[in-house]
Amino acid sequence: MFTKDGVCDWCKKHAQVKKLSYIDGKANFACKECYDTAKMDVRLYNLEQASFVAQMQSQNTHQQSA
Numbered sequence: 660m661f662t663k664d665g666v667c668d669w670c671k672k673h674a675q676v677k678k679l680s681y682i683d684g685k686a687n688f689a690c691k692e693c694y695d696t697a698k699m700d701v702r703l704y705n706l707e708q709a710s711f712v713a714q715m716q717s718q719n720t721h722q723q724s725a
């Protein structure tokens with residue numbers, strides 16, 4: 660629901676926006692026009708973060724066992 664009055668983080672226009680949450684707790688707001696792009700961006704970001712975290716965890720495990 661685009662019920663929040665705010666500024667879109669993608670086109671920077673003042674509009675009715677919808678909140679998009681990131682895996683790390685951050686959030687951005689997107690307007691109706693940007694929402695599809697925003698959803699893709701957030702999905703990619705979350706995938707990157709997830710693989711980054713997994714990488715860090717495997718590195719830490721490696722260091723601890725060495």
Ligand SMILES: [Zn+2]
Pocket residue numbers: 667668669670671672689690691692693694
């Ligand atoms: Zn927008």
